[in-house]
Amino acid sequence: xxxxxxxxIKITGTGLGATLASGALLSPAQAEGDGPPPDDFAIxxxxxxxxxxxxxxxxxxxxxxxxxxxxxxxxIYDTPQGLSDSTWTLIKLNKRSEDDWHFFNYQCxxxxxxxxxxxxxxxALFKDERGFVALDHDKCIGCGYCTRFCPYGVPHLxxxxxxxxxxxxxxxxxxxxxxxxxxxxxxxxxxxxxxxxVWGQRGDLLDTAxxxxxxxxxxxxxxxxxxxxxxxxGLHRLSIMFDEPGxxxxxSDPQSPGTARAWQKIIQPLGEVVFGATIVAALGAFLxxxxxxxxxxxx
Amino acid sequence: MxxxxxxxxxVVQIRWIPKYTAVERxxxxxxxxxxxxxxxxxxxxxxxxxxxxxxxxxGLHIRLIHRVAAVFFGGVPILYTILQPHRLxxxxxxxxxxxxxxxxxxxxxxxxxxxxxxxxxxxxPRFNTGERLNALVLVMGTLTFxxxxxxxxxxxxxxxPGLFQALVIIHDLMFVATTxxxxxxxxxxxxHPLMWQSxxxxxxxxxxxxxxxxxxAMWYYGEKRAKEMWEKQHxxx
Numbered sequence: 001x002x003x004x005x006x007x008x009i010k011i012t013g014t015g016l017g018a019t020l021a022s023g024a025l026l027s028p029a030q031a032e033g034d035g036p037p038p039d040d041f042a043i044x045x046x047x048x049x050x051x052x053x054x055x056x057x058x059x060x061x062x063x064x065x066x067x068x069x070x071x072x073x074x075x076i077y078d079t080p081q082g083l084s085d086s087t088w089t090l091i092k093l094n095k096r097s098e099d100d101w102h103f104f105n106y107q108c109x110x111x112x113x114x115x116x117x118x119x120x121x122x123x124a125l126f127k128d129e130r131g132f133v134a135l136d137h138d139k140c141i142g143c144g145y146c147t148r149f150c151p152y153g154v155p156h157l158x159x160x161x162x163x164x165x166x167x168x169x170x171x172x173x174x175x176x177x178x179x180x181x182x183x184x185x186x187x188x189x190x191x192x193x194x195x196x197x198v199w200g201q202r203g204d205l206l207d208t209a210x211x212x213x214x215x216x217x218x219x220x221x222x223x224x225x226x227x228x229x230x231x232x233x234g235l236h237r238l239s240i241m242f243d244e245p246g247x248x249x250x251x252s253d254p255q256s257p258g259t260a261r262a263w264q265k266i267i268q269p270l271g272e273v274v275f276g277a278t279i280v281a282a283l284g285a286f287l288x289x290x291x292x293x294x295x296x297x298x299x
Numbered sequence: 300m301x302x303x304x305x306x307x308x309x310v311v312q313i314r315w316i317p318k319y320t321a322v323e324r325x326x327x328x329x330x331x332x333x334x335x336x337x338x339x340x341x342x343x344x345x346x347x348x349x350x351x352x353x354x355x356x357x358g359l360h361i362r363l364i365h366r367v368a369a370v371f372f373g374g375v376p377i378l379y380t381i382l383q384p385h386r387l388x389x390x391x392x393x394x395x396x397x398x399x400x401x402x403x404x405x406x407x408x409x410x411x412x413x414x415x416x417x418x419x420x421x422x423x424p425r426f427n428t429g430e431r432l433n434a435l436v437l438v439m440g441t442l443t444f445x446x447x448x449x450x451x452x453x454x455x456x457x458x459x460p461g462l463f464q465a466l467v468i469i470h471d472l473m474f475v476a477t478t479x480x481x482x483x484x485x486x487x488x489x490x491h492p493l494m495w496q497s498x499x500x501x502x503x504x505x506x507x508x509x510x511x512x513x514x515x516a517m518w519y520y521g522e523k524r525a526k527e528m529w530e531k532q533h534x535x536x
Contacts, residue, residue, distance in 0.1 A: 122358045123350040141358030144455050148463040165362045259464040271475040278479050282486040285413050290492050292414045
């Protein structure tokens, strides 16, 4: 059967569209297949060393001058119940039974493929040159996209006025001011008395974490595992945990949502091409029309 | 109504036919005046390369202007529904009525609007095919912007992330569609050398009899007669 011109255009267009769409929807990590550089900065949290003292939580509040959060007294390890605009680091108790419990530290995972950075329209959220996800509050316009695209639900808005939309997003910044001010690393890691939270170069922390997991497994804790080596392109907050990520309310295969990439890599360029093409077509049509139309003969 | 041409003694008699009510014209201009800031502020947030001007206090003001303009933009159709419901019903019925003459119009539109060849333009009712398509896109856009915009404004923290993400995508796709349609509408209504009467009609509410006869024959002559004239001229095309 001969191929008509229409069929050819259909097949070519479909193939080209599918190729572009599939490429654009791949996360950078999927597309490149590499993790972050080993000399990136990262935090390692070892749940097996954590005693739940919450020094990290207090250190974060103190360094970043975050206010306390009045809440119902539900229990020592149940308040506050989650991360918020004024709680950027939180220790929670993971109690599986009366004699099987441990703590877990929640904070920004500083993804390599960071959805919050992808969708931020003001570039307030950005990847620091050392890999972690920093936030410039002066640039933030409070749109809240980061709060709804982050697979971990980490950024939170502090809304001043719902009607006007006046708000700012907040989250762990890896204590960027300390890092670049030469004061040390993230204050949570600097403060931790047991070494459950440490910071350093990601490559070194990965080696440490793998050795630690191996040791825990040899001691009979066969479900011990490392979380963050490859997730979301490689996290800059690595975690040693005792169970499936789901047991800690963490996604087992977190990724920057396809919608974030579709928005930035398909819809935004599409819009700009459509607007540009429309303006050029209108301008061209106007020039031709002006030449061809005899105004005096036309009503 | 008579019109004296400058520099000539002749008096040209022009009969003007009402097309839009005063309320429709006023609301049209309010809609246009709010749509433009909506597009500009929306584009500043939409285009990532414009991030430098959408940061900090400027960005907060951009979002505020977007919201204020959106309230007025959404208020126009509500006000129109309250003030002139019968006119609205009439328009909606017209907007949703399509025939083979619309296909012929689409085929003839490019030669006409670019090269000025009017002979193949089929008879049209009060709103031609392009105007009706523009209106449909705008109606769908206003509804979509209203639903997605209000939900993102007030319900962001209570809806699921997946739903919020879908709303952002829908809002932006509709932004692309309506803005492209607006550009075409602006070009044809304001810039195009042939279409000056459409701007006059939205300013004074009237079009000339000769314009109505030529461009909206179904409205001027009535549908049956206009079709008969067309079929006779074009041999039952």
